[in-house]
Amino acid sequence: MDMLSLIIKFGIYGTMALALIAAIAVVTLRNLFHSALCLAAVLIATAMIYAAFHADFLAAAQILLYVGAVMTLIIFAIMLTEQLGSKTIRQTNRQNLAALAGLLVFVVILGRVIFKTPWPVTEKALASKVTVMELGKAFMGPYVFPFEVISIILIAALLGAVVIAKKDR
């Protein structure tokens, strides 16, 4: 194990830890605007992890789409609703303890499953590297139909969002 891979390894673990901390911040911070910023952090960290898995295109898309577009949208929404949250208003509802307990169970169970499952890791897969060109060919090839469907969904969502958000007279 050389130095570089070690650094990368720890870098990944660090990114993961960072992402988890930011994620916890997202769900716990009282100020919604702050949690949105933390979300941005999570998303960027995720993008880094993608990059680490040689999913360069996805990492770029993650940054562009999520951090660029979705985050802007969310922040706009937060601004428009003018409910950033305050000390006086509870930001969590009364079922947080129950939720926490349930989640603990959930994590424990799935954790056990994850560790017990013999994941079939193949060397060939590890060695492969997907280029943007291959992705594009796949989209235009076997996945052309879902691709088109997604485009329709996006248009529908666009129109739908406009219609819903429009002020009715």
Place this chain on the structure above:
Amino acid sequence: MIIPLAHILIFSLLLFATGLYGVLVRRNIIGILISIELMLNAANINLIAFSKSTSLSPETGQIFAIFVLAIAATTAAVGLAIVLALYRVRKTVYTDEVHLLKW
């Protein structure tokens, strides 16, 4: 593979759990939407991880992830539009103040 697959999965599990916690307990609807984005990200990470480590077609996982990304964008757009419409009508974004379907 630099780190074991299980570690990645545990990470995404924790990320998912955190997002779910947010969904279950946050009162603010925008907060819920943000948490949903967390959960979607967790799922995406899983997809990438599996596509990197199993012998299926390598690009499939990424393609699925991109679809999820697109869906996430639409969810955000439509969801936030609903929030805005709701806010305009009810002047609130807190879930427990919107309970028309209560008995």
Place this chain on the structure above:
Amino acid sequence: MVTSDQIILVPLLPFIAFAVNLLAGRWLKHRAAWLSVAASTIACFIAIPVCWAVFQGNHFANQGTWLMLGQTPLKFGYVMDPLSSSLLFMVTIVGTLIQIYAMGYMHGDPRYSRFFAYVSLFMSAMLTLSISDNYLLFFMSWEIMGLCSYLLIGFYFEKDSAAKAGFKAFLTTRVGDVGFLIGFLTLFSAIGTLNFSEMNALMANAHHAGAPLHAGLLSLAALLIFCGTIGKSAQFPLHVWLPDAMEGPTPVSALIHAATMVAAGVFLVARSFSLFMIVPNVLPVVTVIGTITAFMAAFIALTQTDIKRILAYSTISQLGYMVTALGLSGLGAGTFHLITHAFFKALLFMAAGSVIHGTHVQDIREMGGLFKKMPHTATTFIIASLALAGIPPLSGFWSKDEILLSAFASGHKIVFMILLLTAFMTAFYMFRLIFLTFFGQPRNLKVHAHESPAVMTAPLWALAFGSIVIGFPGSPFMHHWFQKFMAHMVHHPEYEPSAFVMACSVAAAVCGISLAGVIYLKKIRWAQKTAETFSFLYRLSLNKCYFDELYSRCIVKPFQSLGRFLFGFDARIVDGAVNGTGHATLFISAVKGWIDKYIVDGLVNFTGTLTHFLNSIVKRLQTGFVQNYLLIVFIGILVFLVWELKII
């Protein structure tokens, strides 16, 4: 060249005149009369050669299928035998003359063309009836004549009395007609044919065989057919319509209610004579009815003062004579009197019409001394009266003598006496009428009489000539040719002429005339004295034997009240039952409604309440918080996971 089928034109031509006059009368105006007269004149010229051929001993008939009665075809056609040819001969001549007369009489009437349309229709129907060869066609034309009678009686329908008279006439004859209808239905069911010739043949066979077929049914049929005669010929119980029918224009009275239509009743019996001959029980009934009618009508005529009513009762009386004759098996005598009577009675009516036309009054008490002012009218009237009274050698004498002879020779002495008495009364009332109208001094100075125009007097003279000569074919001078001619029809007894009967007849007529002369020509006072002496009889006669009152009380009123009662019954009971069902249904539904509300619905409501109660518990699950639901879903998934992975 005479072909027998031409005879169809005879009724057809007046019918065409009727149709044209009815539809185009507004444009034809006075030309309407020419059309009708022309139609019946041509009909007359077609008919007379055919009749003449029949008088020579020929016989024509033809027919075609009209309707299927079951599997039996009902054939319509004509038959030209002695009976129909005699009637046809009389009707065409008298009808044409009366129509010519009517041209003058009806002149200036606002419904001139309508009048001639109706008369043409009547002529058409009467001629169809004369030549028809079966009961159904006979009945159809019979009814159409009734309609024409109705329309013409009510011709001046603005007068209430005229409208009522038409109504009465139609309805009264209709009663008889219905009898007639059932009568020939009975006949059809008994012998299976409605054709006269076939019936005659069947009857002749039965007669020779000795035993009649279905005696009971046939008697019934004959009796019911005679009902038609009673109605149409104004015989005893149903005679009340004829005097009232005088509300119509006088030519109508002459044509329909004296010469032709009323005689059709007698003609019906003559037509069915073979039937009447074979069922012995019916002829006495016919005789009795005829005799009663003859006597009663003459009795009523004694005291009437309306010139047309006197003639109307005289007509009834003479019809009674004819019916009596037929009842006494005197087919020849009855038919003969029918023909002669048509001539002189039509003449009487037309002359009376001429008087009315000239004076504009109908009450003989207001007339008097008209002879000088209306010589033609008066002369012809007297000729006709002499004929009616039975003074030889005028036609009435020969025919009346035949009837008296039938009564005398067949041994019905009482009938003979009554008829003789009637003859006496006939002479009396006719000359009472003449003396009061034409002789003496004018009693009403407002009446300015004038003679009628030539178009009216010419037919009078033509008929006067007829009244004189038409009796000769039946007289001993021509060896009773007419009676022998009629004997071709149906076998019936013939009687030797009797000088005694002739003498009685003449004596009765002369006595009547003399008595009338004594009472009315000399001193009117005598008449009042006589009336006071026999005041009961006088009132009985003056009030027409109270028939109208009797019918009004016994038939009209009960029928009307029955109608009203049944209407009340309908509205209250029958409809009440329906409405009562409705109300009962409503009541039951009210009770049901209570049950429904508190018991059935109570059960339903209890179910509802129970549900509501359960709901109040279960509904707590529906918090309305979306995250709550989500949490539950999540817990559900967890449970599922735990279960599936068998962790515990």
Place this chain on the structure above:
Amino acid sequence: MSSHILSWIIFAPLIGAAAVLLMPKSKTSWIRWCALLTTLIVFGLTCYALSMFQGSRAGFQMLEKAAWIPQFNVQYLVGTDGISFPMVFLTALISLLACMGSLAHIRVKEGREKEYYFLFLLLETGMMGTFLALDLFLFYIFWEVVLVPMYFLIGIWGGPRREYAAIKFFLYTLAGSLFMLLGILAVYFAASPHTFSMIDLVKMPRDFFFQKIVFLAFFLGFAIKVPIFPFHTWLPDAHVEAPTPISVILAGVLLKMGTYGFLRFSYPLFPEAAVWFQPAMGVLAVIGIVYGGFVALAQTDFKKMVAYSSVSHMGFVLLGLAAMNANGFRGALLQMFNHGTITGGLFLLVGVLYDRAHTRDLNDFGGLGAKMPGYAGILTFFSLASLGLPGLSGFISEFLTLLGSYQYSKVMTATATIGIILAAAYLLYMIQRVLLGQLNPKWTGLTDINWQEVITLAPLMVFILALGIYPNLILDYMIPTLDGLLKILGGAVR
């Protein structure tokens, strides 16, 4: 088209009704002309069908058959024969004339012409279907289809007591038809295989007791429609309150549906029971004739008088049916047709007078004969036809009926003839009160009948006169079928 002519006849009015529905409410003249055109087309189709109709054949003709509800063996089965075809022709004729009569009459009631003509055309479909259906189920449907438009037509456009009359008519008739429905179901379940088709049902034998019960059920349904004596009280109310054209249809066509039902269904399906009920039917017929005549005599309302005269005249139809012989049947079917034309005309004439004078009180009139000569002539014509004057069609049918009934029962016939006298009495009494006598000064302003009304009446007069002079015109079409029916009943044509 030629093979589906009967369906066209049934549904052409429905198409017209749909067209009327699609038209704007304000375009009343479009609606009127559309309705008139539709009825005219239906009449034309009927004439076309007449040219294809084979009068000498006894069985059903122009059959159309399609499975409708195959699970229950319900068929769309229409066809015609010598019994139904005259009725179809009558329906087409009367509908056309009633529609022409409506043009002037309904215009008075502003604003509802669209509904009126829609319902009118729907009614025509119902009537046509009733006469042409050969499947009991289909027949029942059409039978009920007739009820609904009639209810509204009386209830909306009627006289002052229209609601009462409409509800009475509806409930009464519905009650009867429910019995009929029971009967239909009984017949259906008794048949094996279960079927509603008349063609198959006629061939199946039925138990005598069963026949009697089911005959009674059918009888109630038809008797109310005719109407036969104790069930007749809806008729005067409905007639008096209905608007003129609807009275015409009611008298001209609807009453015939009852007697048609006897000929088409009751007799062929239950021949033994029919013979068993023969005396009862005869007695009811005679009661109806005499009773209707007497009650008509007592009327002061013109329309009510005509309505009761219908009771009397329909009694003759029933009498002919009860006679159960060739002449009786012929007379009855002919009387159905003639009563439709004659009484339809009388109702139109009542309407003519009512539109001018706004009253129907007979005692209020008088002397109109001089004021309205054309009207007087036509009214007299129809009255004479109604009272059975020879030469007009009423006489022939009454004569044949009486001839037939005479072969059956002399007493009944003799009693029934009282009805003839009464008919003369009440009709002439009416004429006397309306046309004759002094003119009531109130009516000096009345105008004579106009050309439009004359055109409406003229076809009826032509038929009355033509059939009166030569009845074989229509009898030829009827005789083979009626004789066939008689054979089913076990009688011989004599």
